[in-house]
Amino acid sequence: MESSHGQRVALGEELVAFGSGRRLRSSAKVLPEQARAHNRSLVLQTLYHRGAMSRADLARETGLTRVTISDLVAESIADGIIHEIGVREAAGPGKPPIEIDIDREGHQVIGIDLSGASEFTGSVLDLGGRTLVSHSTPLPEERDAEHTYQAVVDLARRLATSATRPVLGVGIGSPGVVRSDGLIINASNLAWQDFPLERRLTEDLGLPVMVGNDANAAILAEYTFGEARSDLMLIRIDRGVGAGVITGGRPLVGARFAAGEIGHVVVGTDGGPLCSCGRIGCLEAWVNVPRLLAETAAAPERRGEILADAGTRLGMAIALIVAALDLAEVVIAGPAELFDGVFLDAATRALHDRTLEGVFADVPIRLSKQDDIVVRGAVVTVLAAQLGVS
Ligand SMILES: [Zn+2]
Numbered sequence: 001m002e003s004s005h006g007q008r009v010a011l012g013e014e015l016v017a018f019g020s021g022r023r024l025r026s027s028a029k030v031l032p033e034q035a036r037a038h039n040r041s042l043v044l045q046t047l048y049h050r051g052a053m054s055r056a057d058l059a060r061e062t063g064l065t066r067v068t069i070s071d072l073v074a075e076s077i078a079d080g081i082i083h084e085i086g087v088r089e090a091a092g093p094g095k096p097p098i099e100i101d102i103d104r105e106g107h108q109v110i111g112i113d114l115s116g117a118s119e120f121t122g123s124v125l126d127l128g129g130r131t132l133v134s135h136s137t138p139l140p141e142e143r144d145a146e147h148t149y150q151a152v153v154d155l156a157r158r159l160a161t162s163a164t165r166p167v168l169g170v171g172i173g174s175p176g177v178v179r180s181d182g183l184i185i186n187a188s189n190l191a192w193q194d195f196p197l198e199r200r201l202t203e204d205l206g207l208p209v210m211v212g213n214d215a216n217a218a219i220l221a222e223y224t225f226g227e228a229r230s231d232l233m234l235i236r237i238d239r240g241v242g243a244g245v246i247t248g249g250r251p252l253v254g255a256r257f258a259a260g261e262i263g264h265v266v267v268g269t270d271g272g273p274l275c276s277c278g279r280i281g282c283l284e285a286w287v288n289v290p291r292l293l294a295e296t297a298a299a300p301e302r303r304g305e306i307l308a309d310a311g312t313r314l315g316m317a318i319a320l321i322v323a324a325l326d327l328a329e330v331v332i333a334g335p336a337e338l339f340d341g342v343f344l345d346a347a348t349r350a351l352h353d354r355t356l357e358g359v360f361a362d363v364p365i366r367l368s369k370q371d372d373i374v375v376r377g378a379v380v381t382v383l384a385a386q387l388g389v390s
Pocket residue numbers: 263264265275276277278279282284285
């Protein structure tokens with residue numbers, strides 16, 4: 001155990017990228033026919049989060065038999081997912097054990113973020129979470145379903161060409177309401193309605209593709225690699241506003257895959273800016289990034305007032321959600337130059353002013369520290385689907 005602990009310390013730096021964070025709670029019971037996949041996931045999950053160890057350590061850590069471990073490890077070595085990294089220095093007599101680990105450089109994963117205000121961005125990462133190369137492409141001038149799709153395919157192909165190892169899969173974080181099979185029910189900014197993005201990309205790229213909502217991807221990155229607590233809401237603010245929610249260690253999906261779609265909730269009864277949806281005073285109309293940048297640039301002397309007003313609207317909008325779900329924290333993912341300071345202070349004040357004193361007064365609203373949070377979250381969805389690692 002001691003040297004396995006030592007190994008983890010030695011690996012510490014490597015694990016910084018995709019840290020030794022938490023795993024999501026599994027929701028389903030395991031049926032006998034699923035046992036092998038479940039055990040494989042347990043083995044990979046353990047190695048992924050704990051680092052290199054011997055087969056004997058792995059059996060002890062997972063509670064699986066030595067025979068099962070040998071079998072699963074052999075299979076994963078054949079797949080190139082696990083590799084033997086050498087012999088550990090013997091602590092006592094007997095044959096020194098061979099240590100194994102996830103081959104973090106043996107495969108690569110592509111993550112793509114479709115939520116940017118003016119461009120699609122994507123990166124190739126290794127399994128250790130290091131970004132190896134990034135590309136972006138401007139949103140197409142002609143904003144119809146096929147032009148948008150073509151821009152995504154071209155970006156994905158460019159990234160796949162840049163990969164230097166076999167690609168495990170492509171993860172996509174898209175704005176809008178996304179069904180569990182990766183069909184975009186509605187993403188008005190991208191002109192997609194009932195658009196089978198995951199199926200078409202899978203066919204066109206010849207790779208496994210996972211499509212999910214951008215905020216739901218972001219909250220996975222925050223939960224798995226960030227400092228998140230177990231009941232939280234993450235609000236993505238960019239061209240639009242969307243949220244992901246994790247309660248009891250499980251992502252909230254909702255009855256129509258739209259949990260967290262808070263952008264078009266009207267905040268207040270006093271009017272407000274015109275929203276892209278046609279209504280007046282939606283949360284998204286108040287706090288989207290292009291609007292705040294334009295307004296603060298046009299009237300720099302009113303910058304504090306504009307940001308405080310937007311922050312207050314956000315606090316008003318989330319107060320009921322924080323209280324209803326008893327959330328531990330709210331995380332904002334958006335540009336710090338806009339949201340750090342006046343905006344966050346106003347949002348926090350509005351939240352605390354509108355919720356039960358002494359119960360919710362300690363619920364913080366903080367900024368995520370993660371860069372490329374949607375890209376990294378999209379990569380997490382691929383690791384979860386392909387390796388059972390989350
Ligand atoms: Zn709206």
